[in-house]
Amino acid sequence: MNNGILYGVSLGPGNPDLITRRSWALLQSDKVWAYPIRNPNSDSYALDIVLRAGLPLPAQHMSLIFPMTHDAQKLAKYWLQAAETVIERLHRGEDVLFLVEGDASTYSTFGHLARTVRALDESIEVETIAGVPSFNAAAARLQMPLADVDDTIAIIPAGYGIKTISHLLDEFDTLILLKVKPLLDEIINLLAERGLLAESRFIEKAGSPHERVVHDVASLQGEKVNYLSLLLVKNPHRQRGEIIRGCRKKTASDRG
Numbered sequence: 001m002n003n004g005i006l007y008g009v010s011l012g013p014g015n016p017d018l019i020t021r022r023s024w025a026l027l028q029s030d031k032v033w034a035y036p037i038r039n040p041n042s043d044s045y046a047l048d049i050v051l052r053a054g055l056p057l058p059a060q061h062m063s064l065i066f067p068m069t070h071d072a073q074k075l076a077k078y079w080l081q082a083a084e085t086v087i088e089r090l091h092r093g094e095d096v097l098f099l100v101e102g103d104a105s106t107y108s109t110f111g112h113l114a115r116t117v118r119a120l121d122e123s124i125e126v127e128t129i130a131g132v133p134s135f136n137a138a139a140a141r142l143q144m145p146l147a148d149v150d151d152t153i154a155i156i157p158a159g160y161g162i163k164t165i166s167h168l169l170d171e172f173d174t175l176i177l178l179k180v181k182p183l184l185d186e187i188i189n190l191l192a193e194r195g196l197l198a199e200s201r202f203i204e205k206a207g208s209p210h211e212r213v214v215h216d217v218a219s220l221q222g223e224k225v226n227y228l229s230l231l232l233v234k235n236p237h238r239q240r241g242e243i244i245r246g247c248r249k250k251t252a253s254d255r256g
Ligand SMILES: C[S@@+](CC[C@H](N)C(=O)[O-])C[C@H]1O[C@@H](n2cnc3c(N)ncnc32)[C@H](O)[C@@H]1O
Pocket: 013, 014, 101, 102, 103, 104, 106, 107, 108, 109, 132, 133, 134, 135, 177, 178, 179, 180, 203, 204, 205, 206, 207, 208, 227, 228, 229, 230
């Protein structure tokens, strides 16, 4: 008997309309669903997207615990547990769809799961379905293009800290700051110091029925926001370096 395939099924950040046709087709086939939860009592944001899309929970489904912790040993234990649960199904020849909020290749638990499964059995086939990441949906929602012409973009978890964020503001036209919750007040102070509050936008649970868009980012000072929130920041004052010639068509003024 052949092993089943492990699929990373990207669902987009919250609006079921952003589920791709490929993910949709897989979800409608008769396969096992697996979805991440933080603890045994929590809901799954990824599962909620699919249920809101109108698909019924299949007979074969399971939650997998991925706790929110920086304790590497604890994390490794849970990744292993999740991988062992999934591999049991794969070894029975069943395909497993791992439901992923946003895009499965972008800061996703699917990466950990797929790596751990393949470490246990490298013959297991893994397929990652591309999806819409939270920040692309956010940019569209906010009518805030992430990049024009020669613009540069950096995507970072805010946990790198204020010094790094400040440095990146000098280097990039657009910063996408993920996982902003624990550092939001400090980031707001930095944006105020740099005169960039007017160039910043906050979005929480983009695309979901609980979506919240905040234009006046300073108003969030002191507030406890949701983990599923991000900041888009533009720095129109960035000093640009030279663009290597040949990468762009010469203009009349270039030709002198
Ligand atoms: C572990 S990462 C997951 C990223 C996800 N795979 C993606 O493609 O966007 C979690 C972080 O992504 C951002 N995020 C994910 N979904 C979001 C949403 N619906 N609205 C706003 N931010 C979101 C938040 O910054 C959150 O802390």
